[in-house]
Amino acid sequence: MRIGNLTFGGGDPTMAALQTELVVRRGWLSQEQYGLVYGLARITPGTNLLAFTAAAGWIIAHWVGAVLGVLAMALPSAVMVVLLTGGYQAWNSNERAMAAIGGTLAAAIGMMATGAWQLLVPHIRRGDRFRAAVIFLGSLVLSLRFSMPPIQVLALGAIVGVFWRGPAEK
Amino acid sequence: MNLILLYLLLLKATVTSFSGLTSMPVVRNDLVEKYHVLTDRQLNAAVAAGRSAPGPNGLYIVSVGYFVAGVPGACMGCLAVITPAFLIIPMLRYLGARAERPALKSAIQGVTLAAAGLIITATVPLARDALTGPLAIAIAVGSFLFLVLTRKDTLWVILGSAAAGLTGKLLG
Numbered sequence: 001m002r003i004g005n006l007t008f009g010g011g012d013p014t015m016a017a018l019q020t021e022l023v024v025r026r027g028w029l030s031q032e033q034y035g036l037v038y039g040l041a042r043i044t045p046g047t048n049l050l051a052f053t054a055a056a057g058w059i060i061a062h063w064v065g066a067v068l069g070v071l072a073m074a075l076p077s078a079v080m081v082v083l084l085t086g087g088y089q090a091w092n093s094n095e096r097a098m099a100a101i102g103g104t105l106a107a108a109i110g111m112m113a114t115g116a117w118q119l120l121v122p123h124i125r126r127g128d129r130f131r132a133a134v135i136f137l138g139s140l141v142l143s144l145r146f147s148m149p150p151i152q153v154l155a156l157g158a159i160v161g162v163f164w165r166g167p168a169e170k
Numbered sequence: 171m172n173l174i175l176l177y178l179l180l181l182k183a184t185v186t187s188f189s190g191l192t193s194m195p196v197v198r199n200d201l202v203e204k205y206h207v208l209t210d211r212q213l214n215a216a217v218a219a220g221r222s223a224p225g226p227n228g229l230y231i232v233s234v235g236y237f238v239a240g241v242p243g244a245c246m247g248c249l250a251v252i253t254p255a256f257l258i259i260p261m262l263r264y265l266g267a268r269a270e271r272p273a274l275k276s277a278i279q280g281v282t283l284a285a286a287g288l289i290i291t292a293t294v295p296l297a298r299d300a301l302t303g304p305l306a307i308a309i310a311v312g313s314f315l316f317l318v319l320t321r322k323d324t325l326w327v328i329l330g331s332a333a334a335g336l337t338g339k340l341l342g
Contacts, residue, residue: 040261043278046184046254047228054255055262070255078232078248080223082241085233088215096339101215103335106306107327108218110313112293115191115227117318119286123279132283139287143195150195150288154186154281161280162273 018056028060050074128166135160171207171238173246179205180231180250188282191217191227195288197234198295210299212237222328226251305338 022029029037037055044051050070057069091097123132135157142148142156179200187193194217201208216237220230228251235247301307313327 037258037262040258043188043274044254044258044261045186045188046257047226047251048188049226050228050252050255051258055258058259058262066256066259070252074226074229074248074252077223077226077229078244078251081219081229081232082236082244084219084222085216085236085244088219096336099339100332100336101218102300102302102306103309103331103333103338104218104222104328105211105214105300106309106335107313107331108214108221109293109297109300109310110315111221111317111324111327112191112194112217112289112296113310113314114317115194116286116289116293117314119192119282119289123283135280135283136287139284140290141287143288143291144294150199150292151182151186153284153288154196157280157282157284158277159280161277161283164280165272165276166279 018052022056022060029056033059123166126167131164131166171205171243173239173242176235176238176243177246177250180235180247181253184228184231184250185254186281187228187285188278191230191289192282192285193228193231195285195292197231198292201234201238202295207238208234210296214296214300218328221324305334309334 023031023034037052037059040055041048041052050073053069053073054066057065057067059065088101091101120132120136123129139153139157143150143153180197182200183193183196186196194213198210198213202210202213213234216230216233219233220227223229231251232244232247235243235245235250237243239246297310301310309331313331316322316327317324
């Protein structure tokens with residue numbers, strides 16, 4: 001169990017890869033348990049992948065499994081993120097390095113736009129366009145034009161979601 | 171900044187988001203606008219650093235913590251990312267199949283769609299800071315198209331954009 005989780009921590013893990021490893025190869029989770037954990041992870045706040053590991057770890061070895069699973073998933077990457085951030089600060093004075101970093105900062109803007117786009121795509125594909133457009137544009141206008149705090153916009157989004165269901169939820 | 175306050179502010183951002191970058195607008199609102207302990211440029215760098223490392227995207231919060239308060243701050247960031255994951259355990263035990271309830275799913279969809287709008291709003295000031303010339307704009311548009319149209323790893327975008335930035339500097 002521990003070894004298994006630690007090996008996932010190093011790579012670029014996806015829940016699909018974990019399905020192969022946990023369900024098919026090791027038989028630690030049944031296909032139904034995997035489905036339940038996957039569904040719950042999607043509605044748990046925070047990072048879905050970490051919630052997924054916490055739940056899978058819990059089923060396999062309760063608290064020990066949950067804590068070890070989450071740490072194994074998060075820590076190696078967290079250390080890398082700190083090293084990269086430290087590198088950014090260290091190279092701040094070097095002109096050539098700054099040009100390269102400037103390129104990655106510009107790319108990060110593209111990544112953020114991609115992040116928003118990927119949240120919209122499933123709704124566009126399902127034919128849920130009108131509702132998606134209203135909530136998306138409503139949130140954009142409220143925050144950008146009227147400076148409404150993010151938490152309030154998110155709460156409003158949840159309320160609209162409860163009363164206005166998409167086609168799949170009717 | 172007090173480490174516990176930093177943890178709570180970052181936790182507020184992670185606990186109200188449902189995937190990767192959706193926590194970014196809350197982080198920006200609190201740390202950049204309210205407390206002034208982070209600059210837009212640092213937040214931008216944090217997103218780039220978070221995406222350069224393998225693993226969950228939400229880990230850019232660790233980098234945010236590092237910018238605000240060094241290694242202890244990074245630890246607070248890491249804790250803030252990890253904490254909400256354990257909410258799934260009570261959900262697993264008590265909710266089980268009820269998690270598929272349409273009202274709950276629809277509410278989460280509402281939050282996620284609203285988050286998409288918020289991400290764009292939070293990106294605007296970051297873009298003003300990072301998009302300093304035609305090359306930077308081309309890199310941003312290029313990386314957006316690359317990520318939307320292909321399923322390739324983000325690492326290629328990071329490497330490509332760094333090379334493009336450096337080339338631009340050496341040529342011009």
